[in-house]
């Protein structure tokens with residue numbers, strides 16, 4: 306009985322986490338390493354460091370607006386060309402799922418605050 310309760314609590318925690326990350330988890334950003342290798346990472350890793358599996362260089366997963374981004378990959382596997390996103394399309398052409406593009410301004414605002422606090 307006790308085990309069952311803790312499993313339910315665990316499930317509840319997973320559901321809360323899934324709801325919080327839902328929109329970001331559905332989409333991935335596709336970009337190119339300087340070596341030419343295409344890398345696909347979930348939105349939640351944007352701004353974080355990783356490495357290229359081909360050349361082992363360190364890479365930072367770019368913002369959606371970044372020039373190195375080639376496209377956005379939907380959870381259904383469809384690659385949405387970045388040109389279409391830049392022209393305002395914010396949904397998967399294949400399955401219609403909406404894109405929740407992570408807000409760059411928020412990071413910019415945080416960086417500005419950090420810069421100000423260093424003065």
Ligand SMILES: [Zn+2]
Nearest residue numbers: 338340357360
């Ligand atoms: Zn590489």
Ligand SMILES: [Zn+2]
Nearest residue numbers: 379381397400
């Ligand atoms: Zn889709």
